[in-house]
Amino acid sequence: MQVKETQNEGLKRSYQFTLPAADLAAQVETKLKEAQPEIEMKGFRKGKVPMAMLKKQFGPRVMGDAMQEAIDSALRDHMEKSGDRPALQPKVEMVGGESWKEGDDLVVDVTYEALPAIPEPDLSGVELERLVVEPSEEQVTEALENLAKNAQSFEDRKKGTKSKDGDQLVIDFKGSVDGELFEGGSAEDYPLVLGSNSFIPGFEAQLVGAKAGDEVKIEVKFPEDYGHPGLAGKDAVFETTVKAVKAPKPAELDDELAKKFGADSLDALKAQIRERLRAEYEGASRQVLKRALLDKLDDLVKFELPESLVEAEADQIAHQLYHEEHPDDHGHNHGEIEPTDEHKKLAERRVRLGLLLAEIGQKAEITVSDQEMTQAVLRQARQYPGQERAFFEFIQQNPQAQQQLRAPIFEDKVVDHIVEGAKVSDKTVSKEDLEKAIEALDNV
Template sequence: MNVTETLNDGLKRAYEITITGAELDAKVDEKLAEAQPEVEMKGFRKGKVPLPLLKKQFGPRLMGEAMQETVDGAMQGHLEESGDRPAMQPEIKMVNEDWKEGDDIVVSMSYEKLPDIPDVDYKKLKLERLVVSPAEAEVDEALGKIAESAQNFATKKGKAAKGDQVVIDFLGKVDGEPFDGGAAEDYPLVLGSDSFIPGFEEQLVGTKAGEEKDVEVSFPEEYQAEHLAGKAAVFECKIKEVKKPVPAEMNDELAKQYGAEDLAALKGQIEEQLKAQYSGAARQVLKRQLLDQLDDLVKFDLPPSLVDAEAGQIAHQLWHEENPDVQGHDHPEIEPTEEHKTLAERRVRLGLLLAELGQKNDVQVSDAEMTQAIMNQARQYPGQERQFFEFIQKNQAAQQQLRAPLFEDKVIDFIFEMAAVEDKDVSKDDLQKAVEALEDED
C-alpha cells in the first residue's frame, strides 16, 4: 500500500492511496480462513470446505468488504501517523473506476484538518462580575404579588364589577326545558374569569345582591356536549352575594401554603430566588466578556467547511425567525451574508478553542448532568416524557445537542477559575441594562 500527498494548502489535505491487488487477495483469503471453520456445504463436513471452493462462491462478496476495510484501515492509519484531525468526514473517491479483480485499487482522500490551537495564558484574563444584592423592597414587592395571587373575596355593597365574585343560583334552559348539568346553587363566579360560556359573565356585571336576571347566551358550535352545541339558552340567575377581591394577609399561615415554615422563611426563599436570578444574568454578562476577550486574543486558521456550514445554519435560523409561519425547508435557497460569515468565524473559532481546552483538561459531562438536562427538556412535552426519553436514548445527534452546551458551560467555568475575576456591586437596573446590551448585540 502506498500513500501519496497530492494537496497541502493551508488546512486542506488530499492524498492518493494505492492498494495492490495482492494485498486485496490476501485480505479476502484472511476473511475466508476466519469463516472456514463455521461453513457447511453439501458434500463436505463442517469446517472442511476447501478454500478455493469457498473463494469461488463467496469471494466476490468478500472482495467488496475487503476493499472497504482496507481503505478504512489505510485512512485511519494515515490519520494516526500524521496526527491530523479532519474537521468533517474525509471524502473518499475511487480513482480507477474501471477496476477489475486482480488490479490495484487507487482511491483519493481529501479533507480539511482541524488547526493547531495556540496555548492561552488564561490567568492573564481580567473579568468583571456584576453583583446585585436583592433590596428589601424587592422582597416585599414579591410578597405582595404572592398575596395578590392568593387573594380572598369580601362581601361588598353595590353593583358587581369585573373582577368581583358573585355567588349565584342558576338554572339553564334550552327551548324552555332544563338540561342536565345546567343548574347549581351558591356557585362562586369571578366576573371576567372566562370560566363560563362566552357572554355569560358580562351580563352579570352591574347586578346587585338579591336581584334576579335572565342571562341569554348561545353555546359555541364546538361545545363538548353535542346536544347543546350551537343552541340558544337562557339561564335564570339569582344573585345571592357580591364580593370584592382583597389581597390575602401576609402571615405565617399564607407562607405555609407556599411550603415555608413561616413568613420569615418565605422571605428567605424569595431572597435566594432573586439572588439566583441575578447571578444567572450576571453570568451571561461575564461569559460574553470572556468570549469577547478570547475572540480578540486568539487567532488561527479555520476550516472553510466548518465556517460555511455554521454560516448557513445561522442564515437559516435567522430567516425562520423572520418568517415564523414557514415550517420545514420549503422555502427559497437562503444565501449567507458576510455578516453571517463573520459571526460564523467567531463561533467556530471559539468552539474549537473551548473544545481543545476541555479535551486537554479532561472536562467531562457526567451521566447525572445529562439526565438532569434530559429531564428539563422533557418537561416541555407534558404527557410525552417517556417518548422523549426513548427518542434521546436512540438518537446520538440529539444527545450531542444536549451535551454540547453543558460541556461549553463547564469549560467556561474552568476558565473562570483560572482568570482574574473581580466582583463589582451594581444595581438591578445596571445589570438589566447589561443584559439588554447583550440581546441587542445578538
Template sequence: MQVTETLNEGLKRAYSIVVDAAELDSKVNDKLVEAQPEVEMKGFRKGKVPMALLKKQFGQRLLGEAMQESIDGAMAKHFEDSGDRPAMQPEVKMTNEDWKEGDDIHVDMSYEALPEIPDLDAKSIKLEKLVAKPDDTAVAEALDSLADSAQNFEDKTKKTAVAKDGDQVVIDFEGSVDGELFEGGAAEDYPLVLGSNSFIPGFEEQLLGSKLDDDVEVKVAFPAEYQAEHLAGKDAMFKCKIKALKKPVKAEVNDELAKQFGAEDLDALKGQITERLEAEYSGAARAVMKRGLLDALDKQVTFDLPPSLVDAEAGQIAHQLWHEENPEVEGHDHPEIEPTDDHKSLAERRVKLGLLLAELGRKAEVDVTDAEMTQAIMNQARQYPGQERQFFEFVQQNQQMQQQLRAPIFEDKVVDYVVELADVTEKEISKDDLQKAVEALEDED
C-alpha cells in the same frame, strides 16, 4: 498500499490512496479462512466446504468488505501518523470507476484539518464579576407579585354592578348544537374568569356587561380543529345563568399567603424569595462574566479557521434568523438564504471560540459525567409531561440529540475551568445595574 499527498494549502489537505489488488485478495482469503469452520453447505460437512467454492459463493461480498476496511484502515493510519484531525467528515471517492476484480483501487481523500491552536495563558485574563444582593425592595416586589397571582374574588355588592374583564362570574350553562344538547356541554356553579380565554373563542366576551341573575344566550362556533371531532366547526348556543358576580381582590401579604406557597410563615417565604433572587442574580452575573471571558479569548488568541466550518455555521445563523423574522413559515420550503457579511463575522467568532474551548477542555481533560447528562435529559423531559420516559428513550437512541445536550454542559465546565485560573475581581452593583448589563448582552446578540 500507497498514500501520496496531492494538496497541502493552509488547512486544506488531499491525498491519493492506492490499495493494491494483492492486498485485497489476501484480506478476502483471510476472511474465508476465518469463516470456513462455521460454514455449512449442501453436500459438505460443516467446516469442510472447499476454499474455491467458498470464494465463488461469498467472494464478491467479502471483497466489498475488504475494500471498505482497507480504505478505512488507510485513513485511520494517516490520521494517526500525521496528527491531523479533520474539521468535518473527509470526502472520499473512488477514481477508477471502471474498476474490475484484480485491479488496484485508486481513492482520492480530501478534508480540512483542524488548526493548531496556540496555548492560552489563562492567568493573564482579567475578568470582572458583578455582585448584586437582594434588598428589601426587591423582596417586597416579589411578594406583591405573588399576592397578585394568588388573588381572591369577592362578591360585588352593588345591585347595578356589571361583569367586567377580569371579574369572575359563577354560572350554570347548558350547550346545544342544532337544538340538541351535547355531552360535556353543561355545568353548574362554574367559576369563570372573564378574559382568561379558557372557553371557546367569543364565549367570555358575550358575558361582559351581564348582571346578577341575568339569563344570557351565548352563540359561538366551535373551532375547525376542535378536539371533539363531532363538534368541530359547528355553531352552538349556550344558555347561561349568572349566579354570582365577583371582583378580583389582591391577596394580603401575610402568613396565609406564605402557606399558599408552601412556606411555614411570612418570614420563611421571604427567606425563600431571597434565596431565589440570589440565584437569579448570580446566574445573570455569570452570563455577563462569561461574555467578558469570551470577548477576551476572541481578542487574545488567533488561528486559521476551517472554511467549511465557517460556511456551515454562517448558513445555519442565516437560516435561523430568517425563520425568526418569518415565524409564519414553519417548514423549510422557502428560497435559499444567502448569508451576509454580518452572518459570516458572527460565524467566524463562534467557530473560533468553539474550537478554542474544545481544545482547552481536551487539554484539561474536562468531561461530561453520566450523572450530568442524566440530569440534563430529565430537565429537558419535563417539557413533555406524561411522555418523559419516551423522551428519555429517544435521547438514548439519538447521538445527535445527546451531543446537543452535552455541548452546553461541556462549554460551561470549560468556562468555569478558565475562570478559576483567570484574574477575577468582584464589583458590587445594584439590581437595576445588573439588569442593564444583561440587557446590553441581549442587544449585542
C-alpha cells in the same frame, strides 16, 4: 496501502489511497478461511465447503467488507501519522466507481479540512467585572404579593353588581356552530376569571358588565389556527347563563400563605424568595460575565478556520433566524436560505471560540460526568410531559443528541475554569442596571 498527497493548502487536505488488488484478494482469502470452519452448504459437511464455492457464494459480500475495512484502517493510520484532526467527516470517493471490478486495485480519493493548530492564549491578564445585585426588601415584598395574588380567593359581590376584569364568574354555557351543539362546547358551574384569556378571543369581553342571573348570547369566531380542524375559522354562538359574580380577594401575607407554598412561616417564605431572587440575579450576571469573557478571548487569539465548519454554522444561524422571524412556518419547505455576511461573521466567531474553548478544556482535562449528563437529560425531558420515556430512549440511541446536551455543559465548565484564574472584580448595581446589561447582550 500506498498514500499520495494531492493537496495541502492551508487547512485543506487531499490524498489518494491505493490498495493493490493482490493485497485486497489476500484479505478476502483470509476472511473466508476464518469463516470456513463454521459454514455449511448442501452436499458438504460443516467446514468442508471448498474455497472456490465460498468465493462464489460469499466473495462479493466479503469483498465489500474487506474494502471498507481497508479504507477505515488506512484513514486511521494516516491520521495517526500525520497528526491531523479532521474538522468534519472526511469525504471518501472510490476512483472508477461502478466500473471497478475484482482484480483491479482499490483507489480512493480522500479529502478533508484539518483542524488548525490553536495557539495557547495568555489568560493571566484577563480582567473581568461581575455585576452583583442584592435583592431589596421591596423586591421581596413584590414577589410575595404576586404569590398572594396567585393564591387569591373569590367572594360573592353584592347582588346586582356588574362584573369587571379580574372578577370570577360562575357560568353555564352551551356552544353551537351552524345551530348544532359541538363536543366540548358546553359546561355547568364553570369558574371563569375575566381577563384570563383562557377562552377564545372575544368570549370574556362580552361578559364584562354582566350581573348574576343574566343570560348572555356570546357570538365569537374560532381562530383560523384553532387546534380542532372542525371548528377552526367557524362562527360560534354560546348561550351563557351567569350564576354568580365574585370579586377577587388576595390572600393575607401571613404564616398560612407561607404554608401553602411549603414554608413553615412567613419569614421562612421571605428567605426562600430572597434566595430565589439572588439565584436569578446571579444567573443573569453570569450571562453578562460570560459574554465579556468571550469577547476578550475573541480579540486575544486569531487562527485560520476550517471553511466547512464556518459554512455549516452560518447555514444553521440563517435557518434559525428565519424561523424566529417566521414563527408560523414550522416546516422545512421554505427553500434554501442564503446566509448573509453578518451570519458568516457570527459563524466565524462561534467556530473560533468553540475550537479555542475545546482546546483549553482538553488541556485542563475538563470532562462532563455521567451525573451531569443525567441531570441535563432530566431537565430537557421535563419539556415533554408524558413523553419522558420516549425522550430518554431517543437520547440513548442518538449520539448527536447526546453531544448537543454535552456541549453547553462542557463550555460552561471551561468558562468557569478560565474565570477562576482571571482577575474578577465585583460591582454592586441595581436590578435595573443588570436588566439593561442583559438587554444589551440581545442587541449585539
